[in-house]
Amino acid sequence: MMKDINLNAMNYFEAVARLGGISKAAEELGVSPSAVSQQIRQFEQQFGVLLFRREKRRLSLTSDGERLFQTTSQAFRMMRDVRQAIQRQREARHFILRVSPSFAVRWLAPRLKEFLDLTPNWQVRIDAAPDFSDFETEVVDLDLRYGEGGWSGLHQEPVMHDVVFPMCSPAYLEQLRARSDDPIGQLRQAQLIDSVKTHYRWDFWLARHGVMGERMVYPLRLDRSSMALQLATDGAGVVLESTTLALPELESGALVPLSTAFEAIRFPAYWLVCPARHTNRRIVRIFSDWIRELGAAHDARARDLVTGFGLRIDEQQGRQLPGEEFAAD
Structure with a gap:
């Protein structure tokens, strides 16, 4: 079971096998060579097999070590790819707005380029849908709702x-x-x-x-x-x-x-609606200020x-x- 595997030792093993030596692995991991050697010994004890052949100053993988390295290197590569994807997603600027269909087509769309010019580095998604957002289960920054107000537990501001x-x-x-x-x-x-x-x-x-x-x-x-x-x-x-x-x-x-x-x-009739915490988001403030000014005009x-x-x-x-x-x- 995964809980029985020493993941820290697995990380050390993968580095040694990939780089071909304990010193290089220690330099990459930012630890001492003795710490790497200790982790490798513990890893071999856990599996009950030798993972490296030690010949003078050289290390080479055994057949069991090669099988394990193929698996661990693939797993670590997949984790690095996922981490990079998550980091890219966090760094990307997204704004998701939900708005009623007729208002979106007849009023918002002809004015939307002005907002896009204010936010050239943002990815903007607009859902023209009749249903209000469920902010607890959906990824939506802001609703521009048509109605009479009174939505419990949400920040709401009439803008038009x-x-x-x-x-x-x-x-x-x-x-x-x-x-x-x-x-x-x-x-x-x-x-x-x-x-x-x-x-x-x-x-x-x-x-x-x-x-x-x-x-x-x-x-x-x-x-x-x-x-x-x-x-x-x-x-x-x-x-x-x-x-x-x-x-x-x-x-x-x-x-x-x-x-x-x-x-x-x-x-x-038209309200900005979202959880109060969303009002701290910079893109929500930018859109709110923009729609507020246009609404008054x-x-x-x-x-x-x-x-x-x-x-x-x-x-x-x-x-x-x-x-x-x-x-x-």
């Missing part, structure tokens, strides 16, 4: 708000206006596109505004905001979505508010856009209707 209101394409809005001058009436006749993983969904919004009725159904239910926004841009209906993801379409005019009669709901840009449309902003704290399911998009 969402501003949500009904929006559609200008052509679809003209169709609705041709049917009714009343925004409520327009909604009753509209095809509603439901982003099922957003924080504020149609059920909450319709109840909040007292817009109820048998026609208030939405046959289009999508689990990605990016798809819902694309359908709305193509004129398929009205979507209740955020300026964070729809900013390019809103600024270009591809999407417009359904009506200024309805206020925009603003709430903290985005919030100001979104607010100016929304007020420019003539919408009133209702500040919220990320509340949901009781019992509603919620997941990252």
Whole structure:
């Protein structure tokens, strides 16, 4: 059994056999020749065989010694290779971020090069996934989460708000206006596109505004905001979505508010989340500072856009209707 083998003596034996002499082995190991000789004698006693032939000042391996040397040299070589691989991995700079898919594609990706320019010597991995990280079982530095906060036992900091209101394409809005001058009436006749993983969904919004009725159904239910926004841009209906993801379409005019009669709901939506110990990591601090600055600039840009449309902003704290399911998009 391995516990019965003197690993220190094995190390001395391997060095003597590889270098061809006790003096050379002692020099490499940083010990005296007598210490090497003592370890070799103990090793031979443990195996009960001679490992070296001693002829005057020369040492040569016996057949048993040769068999043992082939095995030990391979084992030590493998251990050295593993040690070097571990050292290279420790010296490499890795940053692993998890972020919700639609936000990753529509908001983060167009800005990511700026962050990469700040960290040219880092290896960056981004997982665009709807599930939050389990920091106890997964190797992840940081989550950029969409939600309302309140994740127990974790450091969390809001870095960006969402501003949500009904929006559609200008052509679809003209169709609705041709049917009714009343925004409520327009909604009753509209095809509603439901982003099922957003924080504020149609059920909450319709109840909040007292817009109820048998026609208030939405046959289009999508689990990605990016798809819902694309359908709305193509004129398929009205979507209740955020300026964070729809900013390019809103600024270009591809999407417009359904009506200024309805206020925009603003709430903290994107959070930096990780174990508190991760905040001491340099790369986490760099990313946090970078996203914090971009988030503040985005919030100001979104607010100016929304007020420019003539919408009133209702500040919220990320509340949901009781019992509603919620997941990252």
